[in-house]
Amino acid sequence: MKKSRSRGFDRHSLDGLGVLRAVVQAGSFVRAGEALGLTQSAVSRAVARLEDRVGVRMFRRTARSISLTEEGLRFYESVAPHLAAIEDATIEAGGSSTKVRGRLRVNVDGSIGQFVLTPRLEPFLAQHPDLSVEIAVRDRMGDLVRDGFDVSVRFGIPEPSALKSRLLMRTRIVTCASPAYVARHGMPRRPSDIEKHPCILMRDPSTGSHFGWEFVRGKKVVPVNASGQLMVNGVGPLLAACLAGQGIAQLLELYTRELLADGRLVQVLPEWAEETYPLYAYHHSAQLMSAKVRAFLDFVVALTRE
Template sequence: MTPNRSRGFDRHSLNELGMLSAVVESGSFVRAGEALGLTQSAVSRAIARLESRVGIRLFHRTARAIALTDEGRRFYESVAPHLAAIAEATNEAGDASTRVRGRLRVNVDEGIAQFVLTPRLAPFLEQHPELSVELAIRDRMGDLVGEGFDVAIRFGIPEPSALKSRLLLRTRVITCASPAYLARHGQPRRPGDLEKHRCVLMRDPATGSHFGWEYIRDKKVVPVNVSGQLMVNGSGPLLAAVLGGQGIAQVLELYTRELVADGRLVQVLPEWAEETYPLHAYHHATRFMSAKVRAFLDFVVALTREDSPGEAPRARRTRREGPEGLP
């Protein structure tokens, strides 16, 4: 498609970008038109004009559905934060101070939602009474823009993306069991001993089997062929099973620090716990950041600083899989 160079950016362009945002958020020309008070054909024509203006095809169209093209997704990732900033600036006109308000959608894994955010969100919400927060639990981050998320808090190494990422902390991978289990079955003294124990396993969604275990000390990496009768796919069930004496599990220190400190769980093989797991915050890569996103990121940074009082041992290896790979 050849761009029309004779037309620059004007108020019509802004209207067309607004329609683009409405189509992406609603998932169809019909619903976008209903939200904007326009007909489907009017929205379709506006999108066609925008495609001609920028010189790319924005959507794949079929009789039943539409979807952003790769070029369209990159374009929308670039303009969406600016549209949000324009909308917020319009809403905040005449207000001398920046107000944190509206709905904030946060993409998180189950463990972060259950053990880190929800128990400590109350002061943040009290500080911003005009803000509502939606924590959406996802196995993977997926398409932050297409699914309408403002922020993501995810474990793992960031993949190449137009999103901005910020390292929040690194937490150790540790191995734990309940005192009752260890009293019945004994304390493992070396990684290979785990092959004789009941282990609570984490399901790998890619294979349907469980994720493998390995142990790291100095430069030595020891894989262990663990087994067990119970396999789960979430941090909550995993910790509940370990607390109930079902077996030994690999868990994140971030989730278990208090449980180990008060004796409800016992860390085994502590000298082999040199592996770490990074936690990142993701948001749209732009200097135009809405007040609600900025306020939430400040809150999360302060919160995770509390969760990392000391420097964990430097890892020889860092896990790449997402939170579905570990609790």
């Protein structure tokens, strides 16, 4: 680590912070320069000046990639929310009629991206024409700051994190099969019967194995040893296999409501379907929340209440 020269914070430092954010978001000095209208050498000099003022080496550089150093990551995590707040304050002070603008990067799991957000995003985009939205599907949330994301929307219990989490909804877990499957194999009558049937399993990205199955009625919880030859890592393949009659599957009611209503799927053991799964939004400090993140969260809250 460099020894800090203890210089005061000035305009050049602020300019360097903007360049730093552009490099982190773009993933390279060249692409950051293209976004900022600067040459690669100008970007490199701005980062070097910032490193000199702060006394921290920001990036590891190799022939093929760059990445934040441990000290650089800690520094960027501290300043990134403030940069967003400064950007919003500048827009507001300038009297702009459209405060929600720029690029919003959203980290989601595959099911949220495919079934919840992208099919219903048009009204939000129409309301904010100066905003562009990037939906990135990831197995795990990872580090929002280091990966350059503004917000995340994901199913599951929150992991320990400095991020703020907001519960959006809970949806039931339902067990389903196709009518053709039930005609061939019969309908399970009790949770233990599931162990005699081929099940379509969903991979748990945190363990590499499949999610465990259990059935809930009131205070009674019955775990079962679900097994089968097919394991998938996405809701789309899970639904497709279930609809094709390849086995019994456990899915979120959010994704099966229409399929159950029109008879393409039938619910298995409906009296044992009281288990729920939470949907959370994750973001940085509420005090430093940018206008675009606030608008997106308001949109997602309204969407999940429908």
